[in-house]
Amino acid sequence: MKITNTLTGRKEEFVPLQPGVVRMYVCGPTVYDLIHVGNARPAVVFDVFRRYLEYRGYRVIMVQNFTDIDDKIINKANQLGVDPKTVADTFIAEYWRDAHALGIRPANFHPRTTDFVGDIVEIIERLVEKGFAYQTETGVYFDVRKFEKYGELSKKRIDDLIAGARVEVDETKKFPLDFSLWKKAKPGEPCWKSPWSEGRPGWHIECTVMSVKILGESFDIHAGGEDLIFPHHENEKAQAEALTGKTFARYWMHNGMVRFLGDKMSKSTGNIFTVREALKKYGRDALRYMILSKHYRSPMDFSEELLSNYSKAVKRVWEVLRRYENTGEVGIPKRNSVYEEYVNKFIEALDDDFNTPVAVSILFELVKGLSRAMDNNDREGALLYYHLIRREFGPVLGLFDLNEEKKEVANEELIKILIDVREMLRKEKKYDLSDEIRERLKKIGINLKDTPRGTEYTVE
Structure with missing residues (x-):
C-alpha cells in the first residue's frame, strides 16, 4: 500500500x-x-x-x-x-x-x-x-x-x-x-x-x-x-x-478543499451547504458517491446540480439491487477467477494512494454486470456480482449498505401500496383516480409501467 x-x-x-x-x-x-x-x-x-x-x-x-x-x-x-x-x-x-x-x-x-x-x-x-x-x-x-x-x-x-x-x-x-x-x-x-x-x-x-x-x-x-x-x-x-x-x-x-460556486466552502464566509440539507434532498449514497468519485487530494467542486446527478445514478443502482433482491436468491458465490480478478482490481486501486474514483468505478461496473446477468438468467453470475457489491466492496466504501436500505425498503413498500390501490381502482373502472395516482407519482420522479407481469416502476 x-x-x-x-x-x-x-x-x-x-x-x-x-x-x-x-x-x-x-x-x-x-x-x-x-x-x-x-x-x-x-x-x-x-x-x-x-x-x-x-x-x-x-x-x-x-x-x-x-x-x-x-x-x-x-x-x-x-x-x-x-x-x-x-x-x-x-x-x-x-x-x-x-x-x-x-x-x-x-x-x-x-x-x-x-x-x-x-x-x-x-x-x-x-x-x-x-x-x-x-x-x-x-x-x-x-x-x-x-x-x-x-x-x-x-x-x-x-x-x-x-x-x-x-x-x-x-x-x-x-x-x-x-x-x-x-x-x-x-x-x-x-x-x-x-x-x-x-x-x-x-x-x-x-x-x-x-x-x-x-x-x-x-x-x-x-x-x-x-x-x-x-x-x-x-x-x-x-x-x-x-x-x-x-x-x-x-x-x-x-x-483537497470543497469549492462551492468557485470559492472554498466555509462557515466564516457563509458559503456553505449543510450536510443535513444535502442528505434530506439527495440521500447518503449520493453525497458519499460524489465525494469518493474525486481523488481525495484533488480539489472538489460542489453544486446542487452535480449532487442531483449523483443521486440519479445512485437510484438506478438501487433499482438493480432491488430487482435482484426481489428474486429471493440468497447465497455465497464461489471464489472463481472472476471473483479474484475484481478483488485484485479493487485492492490495486486503493493501494495506489487510496484511489477511490477507480474503486467506485469498479463498483458501478459490477452493477452493470449484475443487470446483464439477470437479463441472461445467469444466476451464478448474478450472485457473484451482488455479493461483491453488497458484501465485499460496498461496506468498504460505505455505499449501498443496510442502513440506507431500510429507508429504500420503506419507500418501496409505500410505492407498492399505491400500486395495489391503483390496481383496485382500475378493476372498479375508476380510471380518473387511478390516473391521478400515476400522475402524482410521476411528479415526484416515480414512473409506473403496466406490463403483462403487472405494474412495475422506476425512480428517476
Missing part, C-alpha cells in the same frame, strides 16, 4: 510502527454550528480509509477530536445568550446526528479539549522548561525560532512567513510567528487555572496533547483537510517534536 505523505511530498510505501496495527488521528470539527459539505469530505474520506485498512487486515486505532472551547464557540454563546459548554454540547449532538445519517462510523476515541486541560498545562510547563516556550502578559507562546525544523511539513521558510496570513498579532511576542499555547482569560470567558494565569489552551496545543496522550509520542497517520497544513498541523508537529525529540506523525494525509 502506498500513500502520498505531505511531509515528504512523495508517494511512499505505508509501513505502520507496529505490524498489523494502525494508529491514526483525524482533526475533528470545532463545534459551533452544523457541519457542511466541506466538513463532510474529510469525514467520509478518512472513514473509508479506515474501513479499507480494516479490510486489508489491520487493526485500526482511530482518534477524532472535538474542539469544544474556541473563540468561535465563545462568540456563538454570546450571540445566543448561553454558556459555551451549552453551545459545544448542542453541536456535538447535532454532529452525531449528521455523521450517523452520512454513514460515518465513530472513531475509537472522540476526545474533547476541555477533558484534557490538565494534560495541556503539564505539557506547556515542559515546553517552557525545555526553552521552547515563554510567558508574556497575554499568555504563553511557542518560540518557533528555537525549533530548527519549523516549516518542514508546510514547506515554508520562516522568513517568507513573517508577512503571511493567519499570524497572531500580539506586540508582547518575541517573534511574529510565535503562536499561543495558553491564552490569558478575558472577562466573562471560560477559564482554567494554570501556573501563568487563569485562561484556556491555544488551538494547536489541543490536538498535540490529545493525540500524544491517546496514541503515543509517535504514531502512524495524521489526517485532515489541506487548509490545516499551515499553521495548525505545522504547529502541532513543532510542539510535539520539541517536547519529545521523536517523529510525531510518520505519514500526513490531507484532502
Whole structure:
C-alpha cells in the first residue's frame, strides 16, 4: 500500500510502527454550528480509509477530536445568550446526528479539549522548561525560532512567513510567528487555572496533547483537510517534536478543499451547504458517491446540480439491487477467477494512494454486470456480482449498505401500496383516480409501467 505523505511530498510505501496495527488521528470539527459539505469530505474520506485498512487486515486505532472551547464557540454563546459548554454540547449532538445519517462510523476515541486541560498545562510547563516556550502578559507562546525544523511539513521558510496570513498579532511576542499555547482569560470567558494565569489552551496545543496522550509520542497517520497544513498541523508537529525529540506523525494525509460556486466552502464566509440539507434532498449514497468519485487530494467542486446527478445514478443502482433482491436468491458465490480478478482490481486501486474514483468505478461496473446477468438468467453470475457489491466492496466504501436500505425498503413498500390501490381502482373502472395516482407519482420522479407481469416502476 502506498500513500502520498505531505511531509515528504512523495508517494511512499505505508509501513505502520507496529505490524498489523494502525494508529491514526483525524482533526475533528470545532463545534459551533452544523457541519457542511466541506466538513463532510474529510469525514467520509478518512472513514473509508479506515474501513479499507480494516479490510486489508489491520487493526485500526482511530482518534477524532472535538474542539469544544474556541473563540468561535465563545462568540456563538454570546450571540445566543448561553454558556459555551451549552453551545459545544448542542453541536456535538447535532454532529452525531449528521455523521450517523452520512454513514460515518465513530472513531475509537472522540476526545474533547476541555477533558484534557490538565494534560495541556503539564505539557506547556515542559515546553517552557525545555526553552521552547515563554510567558508574556497575554499568555504563553511557542518560540518557533528555537525549533530548527519549523516549516518542514508546510514547506515554508520562516522568513517568507513573517508577512503571511493567519499570524497572531500580539506586540508582547518575541517573534511574529510565535503562536499561543495558553491564552490569558478575558472577562466573562471560560477559564482554567494554570501556573501563568487563569485562561484556556491555544488551538494547536489541543490536538498535540490529545493525540500524544491517546496514541503515543509517535504514531502512524495524521489526517485532515489541506487548509490545516499551515499553521495548525505545522504547529502541532513543532510542539510535539520539541517536547519529545521523536517523529510525531510518520505519514500526513490531507484532502483537497470543497469549492462551492468557485470559492472554498466555509462557515466564516457563509458559503456553505449543510450536510443535513444535502442528505434530506439527495440521500447518503449520493453525497458519499460524489465525494469518493474525486481523488481525495484533488480539489472538489460542489453544486446542487452535480449532487442531483449523483443521486440519479445512485437510484438506478438501487433499482438493480432491488430487482435482484426481489428474486429471493440468497447465497455465497464461489471464489472463481472472476471473483479474484475484481478483488485484485479493487485492492490495486486503493493501494495506489487510496484511489477511490477507480474503486467506485469498479463498483458501478459490477452493477452493470449484475443487470446483464439477470437479463441472461445467469444466476451464478448474478450472485457473484451482488455479493461483491453488497458484501465485499460496498461496506468498504460505505455505499449501498443496510442502513440506507431500510429507508429504500420503506419507500418501496409505500410505492407498492399505491400500486395495489391503483390496481383496485382500475378493476372498479375508476380510471380518473387511478390516473391521478400515476400522475402524482410521476411528479415526484416515480414512473409506473403496466406490463403483462403487472405494474412495475422506476425512480428517476
